[in-house]
Amino acid sequence: MDNEKHSVSVDNLVKVYGQKKDVVKALQGISFEVSKGEIFGIIGPDGAGKTSLFRVLTTLLLPDGGRVTVDGFDVVKDYKEIRNRVGYMPGRFSLYQDLTVEENLTFFATIFKTSIHENYDLIKDIYSQIEPFKDRRAGKLSGGMKQKLALSCALIHRPSVLFLDEPTTGVDAVSRKEFWEMLKRLKAQNITILVSTSYMDEASLCDRVALVQSGNILSINTPRGIINEFKKPIMAARAANMLHLLNDLNAYEKTEEAYPFGEYHHAVMKENFNEEALRNYLLRENEKLELKRAEPDIEDCFMDLMKN
């Protein structure tokens, strides 16, 4: 294993909670590597093990098995080194509610023996948006502003690796877009970013993603690569009565599975299905039928991987 090239290296990581009878395996021997300057997405639902993974990587939890390095340092032996080199934005807002915006930022800068002034260029883009409120207590900020302050605090010591645990959960579509634009600009500064999310659509904004479920990695690839791995044909369909259409699709013998997918339903078909036969079958009872081939989406891939 060559740690020089990798910002993060995880080899057979196991994390277990509880004892004897009541054991929960949060991470069941996962392995992956993240290159310098990469945006690496950990995509998975609540309970997949995303937070446990982040806590091990940021040296806040000890692993129960496997070997993990960050920036070339071991998370168990060299935890002090790692803490100086990483930035961490936990899922839950963890700044001091009774300190002002500026006091919080100064506090974090001081802990890392630096100053706001010294690294201002790195956070300017983000911090300038909340700077007009620098005398407001952090507890009084709106959700979006708290998020920007937390990101500024995580960056103030110029970390080489940034860990963002579900930064966009509960955040609306507009703010989510803006947040990802900020991440792209940080990437340009050669900061490695590990970001977790439960929004499948954010996967496409990462360089590579790991799809995780119940403490296991289902697949690691580029977003395009994950889609290319999906070989089964998918049909998109809509009609006047969507519920009826869904039942018909699921009842069809050559359908593997059909499910709502926004405006259309997606039907994953068996290899030997015939498009015209499907159309004729559906036309019997579905008015205003529209049926076409669809390109799989990350969400299709994730659902397929979840089943197997």
Next chain:
Amino acid sequence: MQTKNEKVIQANQLTKRFGDFTAVDQITFDVNKGEIFGFLGANGAGKTTAMRMLCGLSLPTSGTGRVAGFDVYKENEKIKKNIGYMSQKFSLYEDLTVKENIRFYAGIYGKSDKFIKEKTQSILKQLHMENEADKLVKALPLGWRQKLAFSVAIFHEPQIVFLDEPTGGVDPVTRREFWNMIYQAAATGITVFVTTHYMDEAEYCNRVSIMVDGRIDALDNPSQLKKRFDVSSMDEVFLKLARQATRSE
């Protein structure tokens, strides 16, 4: 089962001010019985405040509103009895078992022991959770919890159920199972009033309203909204409208 002429929510110029800040600015809309009504808006657009008024938890500053046939000013206790509510942030008591949660909520709504006993069995069966009945809620995966929370929210057979981001963080398969439950509830005549940040879910609603700066700036079925804004997805409709916002949260 959507019956056009029976309105279960009627809001007319409904407004809520906090000091000189107008959180909800003269919103006017109706929701029909059995309808799945999507209530969208950016963080801070005023959704929560509007929902609180409709649930009888907050008195409007001005305007009129009727929910489940009751006045939002004078009959808010009656409103509470006739609606169900669940949110992503808080839905069930984690330190109570599945059965205890059902018993607790149903008891609050004054249901009889016999009713509770019978219906608990049928709900557990429907959710395939018979084996989990005596497990603590905190031991359940989030997706199961949210499906259970929805069943609990409609246990007392309310006219309307308010769902505040019910699927946040839930995996894509469970998210669809959850929507299946919404469809079934709507088919029995329960009106579903739902907020979400997942724009594909906006497509599953009969009609969708989008709040911007405290106002309802658009209200129609998803296909009309896409036509009106000349875009191909609800995501784009939402972005076009929400970007016009002048106030932040």
